[in-house]
Amino acid sequence: MPPPHDTIAAISTPLGEAGIGIVRLSGPQAESIARNLFHPYGDNTKALNSHHLVLGQLIDPAQGEVVDEVLVSLMQAPHSYTREDVIEINCHSGYGVLARILDLVLAHGARLAVPGEFTQRAFLSGRIDLTQAEAVLEVIQARTSASLRVAAQHLAGRLGQEIRDLKDRLTEILSWVEAAIDFGEETPELVCDEVRRELTALEGRLQVLQDSYTQGRLFREGLDVVIAGRPNVGKSSLLNRFLQEERVIVTEIPGTTRDVIEEMVSIQGLPVRLSDTAGLRPAQDRAEELGIQRTQERLARADLIIYLLDLSQPLAPEDELQLNALIGRSVLLVLNKADLVPVLPVETLRSRWPFPILTISALTGQGLHQLTNTIFQTATGNGLSRQGQIVTQARHRQNLVACLKFIKQGQTILSTGQPLELLALDLQEAVRQLAEILGEEIGDDVLDRIFAQFCLGK
Numbered sequence: 425m426p427p428p429h430d431t432i433a434a435i436s437t438p439l440g441e442a443g444i445g446i447v448r449l450s451g452p453q454a455e456s457i458a459r460n461l462f463h464p465y466g467d468n469t470k471a472l473n474s475h476h477l478v479l480g481q482l483i484d485p486a487q488g489e490v491v492d493e494v495l496v497s498l499m500q501a502p503h504s505y506t507r508e509d510v511i512e513i514n515c516h517s518g519y520g521v522l523a524r525i526l527d528l529v530l531a532h533g534a535r536l537a538v539p540g541e542f543t544q545r546a547f548l549s550g551r552i553d554l555t556q557a558e559a560v561l562e563v564i565q566a567r568t569s570a571s572l573r574v575a576a577q578h579l580a581g582r583l584g585q586e587i588r589d590l591k592d593r594l595t596e597i598l599s600w601v602e603a604a605i606d607f608g609e610e611t612p613e614l615v616c617d618e619v620r621r622e623l624t625a626l627e628g629r630l631q632v633l634q635d636s637y638t639q640g641r642l643f644r645e646g647l648d649v650v651i652a653g654r655p656n657v658g659k660s661s662l663l664n665r666f667l668q669e670e671r672v673i674v675t676e677i678p679g680t681t682r683d684v685i686e687e688m689v690s691i692q693g694l695p696v697r698l699s700d701t702a703g704l705r706p707a708q709d710r711a712e713e714l715g716i717q718r719t720q721e722r723l724a725r726a727d728l729i730i731y732l733l734d735l736s737q738p739l740a741p742e743d744e745l746q747l748n749a750l751i752g753r754s755v756l757l758v759l760n761k762a763d764l765v766p767v768l769p770v771e772t773l774r775s776r777w778p779f780p781i782l783t784i785s786a787l788t789g790q791g792l793h794q795l796t797n798t799i800f801q802t803a804t805g806n807g808l809s810r811q812g813q814i815v816t817q818a819r820h821r822q823n824l825v826a827c828l829k830f831i832k833q834g835q836t837i838l839s840t841g842q843p844l845e846l847l848a849l850d851l852q853e854a855v856r857q858l859a860e861i862l863g864e865e866i867g868d869d870v871l872d873r874i875f876a877q878f879c880l881g882k
């Protein structure tokens with residue numbers, strides 16, 4: 425793909441009223457466009473040195489009218505985000521100011537960037553690999569400190585480095601196999617043994633990376649937790665407890681919540697999408713029927729279900745039906761209203777359903793700490809891994825799965841004594857899968873799909 429030669433521009437901060445907004449330009453004309461519009465205060469000769477911030481006025485040359493007082497920085501190629509000349513105009517943030525400055529730079533020769541185009545240029549110029557480009561979006565979207573930590577490691581290129589290591593190792597093994605093919609008949613058994621041993625070691629490392637996606641997905645997308653149960657058991661009260669605010673209406677009237685209410689919370693650094701739902705019972709009108717339908721849809725795709733029971737009430741037939749339907753799913757059976765006199769037969773619950781049982785009071789907060797611990801443990805197994813690289817992107821996982829498949833095929837070829845040419849083909853494919861993760865061999869359609877997820881100005 426040839427490097428782009430036009431100059432792009434976009435508003436890089438959210439459109440709205442705020443202290444600072446930034447219009448960014450990248451490309452060969454960035455500096456000259458800025459020089460046309462920007463009038464530094466004081467000594468002009470020192471203006472726009474690379475990597476310096478300069479204060480002055482942005483003036484519309486057509487009317488000689490001052491648009492805003494701005495700070496402008498020039499980052500000359502190749503020492504910039506895109507490796508092209510980059511200009512950042514720090515103005516005041518407001519719809520009118522930002523739109524006017526953008527219009528002016530467009531009128532002076534820049535083209536409006538498409539979403540993700542700055543980062544795409546950073547990738548195309550070779551400053552970052554594709555895992556790092558994807559990490560930019562991960563950093564922007566990180567909801568908790570733990571998610572951010574993983575994203576920042578990816579941005580720093582740690583995952584890319586690990587993949588490059590694996591790819592180099594695999595390429596070396598491939599070169600042994602190719603050499604053995606060239607030497608023809610006298611293929612030494614020794615080479616095959618060595619190849620087998622090395623491939624097994626690589627399989628182990630690839631498997632660890634592939635498995636890390638179970639956690640990685642959680643960091644990126646969050647854990648989908650649904651609170652369900654009969655009306656009035658305290659589902660909405662529990663959501664409010666988690667959020668520490670009166671987000672949802674709570675009343676003593678059964679059937680208060682009729683829709684799904686979803687909020688993000690951080691549970692020990694884990695991003696959790698927590699949904700309060702309409703209570704499960706035979707619906708009494710059309711709205712409730714639709715609400716209960718939504719509850720069932722949410723239950724079907726939840727990662728974890730908090731099934732709430734009111735321990736001051738006997739078990740209802742609806743509960744039994746629902747709990748039977750949830751066998752095999754990840755469920756916590758949570759008994760609420762621990763501050764009241766218990767009626768619920770806990771031993772019966774324990775003997776009939778395989779779910780962990782916890783007791784809480786959404787009213788007093790009793791047991792909440794243990795509940796959050798259990799949610800965290802259930803989701804992460806042994807807690808969040810702090811060592812090694814974590815794969816967060818489905819795209820990376822797919823390539824890892826394919827890479828492993830080709831290596832396993834290769835091992836079979838070795839152990840069944842088939843021609844080494846076949847092994848070489850599989851290893852070439854395996855290498856190609858890793859190159860795809862890094863973006864070294866990748867179709868434009870895939871690239872477009874990746875960068876289309878970005879916001880404008882990134």
Ligand SMILES: Nc1nc2c(ncn2[C@@H]2O[C@H](COP(=O)(O)OP(=O)(O)OP(=O)(O)O)[C@@H](O)[C@H]2O)c(=O)[nH]1
Pocket residue numbers: 654655656657658659660661662673674675676677678679680681682701702703704760761762763764784785786787788
């Ligand atoms: N004593 C006691 N009352 C509680 C507790 N949790 C909730 N309640 C009360 O139970 C009633 C129902 O609470 P909600 O949170 O609205 O229950 P819900 O499950 O969302 O009910 P629906 O929206 O109708 O399905 C309210 O009067 C709450 O104050 C608790 O731990 N102890």
Ligand SMILES: [Mg+2]
Pocket residue numbers: 659660661673674680681700701
């Ligand atoms: Mg409710």
